[in-house]
Amino acid sequence: MTEAAISITGLCKTYAGGKRALDGVNLTVPRGQIFGLLGPNGAGKSTLINILAGLVNKTEGSASIWGFDIDAHPRNAKASIGIVNQEILFDPFFTPIETLEIQAGLYGVPKAQRRSMELLRAVHLEDKAHAYARTLSGGMKRRLMVAKAMVHAPPVLVLDEPTAGVDIQLRQQLWDYVRTLNQRGVTVVLTTHYLEEAEQLCDRIAIINHGRVVADEPTRDLVGRAQEKVVAVTVDRDLTAAPTAPCFEKIVLKGERVLEITYSKDRVNAGEVLAAVTAGGLGIVDVTTREADLEDVFLSLTRGTP
Numbered sequence: 001m002t003e004a005a006i007s008i009t010g011l012c013k014t015y016a017g018g019k020r021a022l023d024g025v026n027l028t029v030p031r032g033q034i035f036g037l038l039g040p041n042g043a044g045k046s047t048l049i050n051i052l053a054g055l056v057n058k059t060e061g062s063a064s065i066w067g068f069d070i071d072a073h074p075r076n077a078k079a080s081i082g083i084v085n086q087e088i089l090f091d092p093f094f095t096p097i098e099t100l101e102i103q104a105g106l107y108g109v110p111k112a113q114r115r116s117m118e119l120l121r122a123v124h125l126e127d128k129a130h131a132y133a134r135t136l137s138g139g140m141k142r143r144l145m146v147a148k149a150m151v152h153a154p155p156v157l158v159l160d161e162p163t164a165g166v167d168i169q170l171r172q173q174l175w176d177y178v179r180t181l182n183q184r185g186v187t188v189v190l191t192t193h194y195l196e197e198a199e200q201l202c203d204r205i206a207i208i209n210h211g212r213v214v215a216d217e218p219t220r221d222l223v224g225r226a227q228e229k230v231v232a233v234t235v236d237r238d239l240t241a242a243p244t245a246p247c248f249e250k251i252v253l254k255g256e257r258v259l260e261i262t263y264s265k266d267r268v269n270a271g272e273v274l275a276a277v278t279a280g281g282l283g284i285v286d287v288t289t290r291e292a293d294l295e296d297v298f299l300s301l302t303r304g305t306p
């Protein structure tokens with residue numbers, strides 16, 4: 001079996017003060033993919049990333065990056081990952097080229113192997129190489145952060161909300177670069193609030209909520225769930241169990257008389273679903289239907305209390 005880019009087992013984090021930010025996370029990021037980590041505010045995404053970055057200590061569990069356990073081989077693990085944090089962090093008095101050279105020095109990249117100018121070119125900052133970082137626009141700073149995370153040529157790049165506050169055009173440029181890196185073999189993990197963005201970019205998406213992974217599947221499967229439609233059927237008598245039929249993807253008895261049936265609209269239509277209900281001898285009193293979309297899938301997975 002090919003080793004994973006990132007492998008996380010039973011990861012827990014309880015902050016001083018008692019907040020349990022991660023509650024038994026198991027996650028495998030396959031090599032070579034663009035992997036989306038989605039979740040509402042406060043779900044635990046940054047905590048997870050900061051543990052991988054060595055910035056936050058985990059409470060329980062284990063994690064390895066490119067096969068290196070973060071406890072047993074912290075240096076190798078750290079060398080295998082580049083992280084772009086939510087906050088923009090660099091000295092405003094250095095120029096972009098200096099920023100990259102300093103970062104390369106911190107990672108012990110020999111001068112002959114440094115590719116600072118190439119990295120600046122890749123993020124469209126070549127002409128700003130010698131400008132003070134404080135004179136860069138927000139989008140330029142964000143791109144400089146990406147270049148900075150890549151100075152040691154890590155096989156894994158993690159982007160934590162990289163496009164927050166970045167306009168659409170720059171966002172597109174950033175994603176083009178991310179795709180290029182991915183095509184060159186870099187495994188990319190990104191967190192984003194933009195579902196559409198994740199849908200377009202990611203091979204696989206995991207959704208995290210209240211510190212737990214609530215979905216982890218190929219993007220097309222997750223989007224496939226958006227092909228599902230939900231019909232709520234009120235029947236004419238009390239039920240103790242939900243009936244079954246091959247055309248139901250899922251059926252839930254809500255109260256004593258309401259059946260919430262999920263079906264795939266490319267396989268069957270509402271008429272067939274209702275016919276399956278009446279075929280069991282039930283009379284139908286009321287019907288409501290609605291479409292599901294990716295937003296729905298996301299909300300249904302992240303709704304509710306921990």
Ligand SMILES: Nc1ncnc2c1ncn2[C@@H]1O[C@H](COP(=O)(O)OP(=O)(O)OP(=O)(O)O)[C@@H](O)[C@H]1O
Pocket residue numbers: 015016017019020021039040041042043044045046047048
């Ligand atoms: N240093 C800390 N001390 C105490 N609690 C913290 C700390 N950092 C984060 N938390 C809490 O842990 C939970 C998870 O936070 P985290 O920042 O990991 O979520 P997130 O999914 O990244 O959210 P966002 O999308 O808003 O960045 C939140 O309830 C947060 O308030």
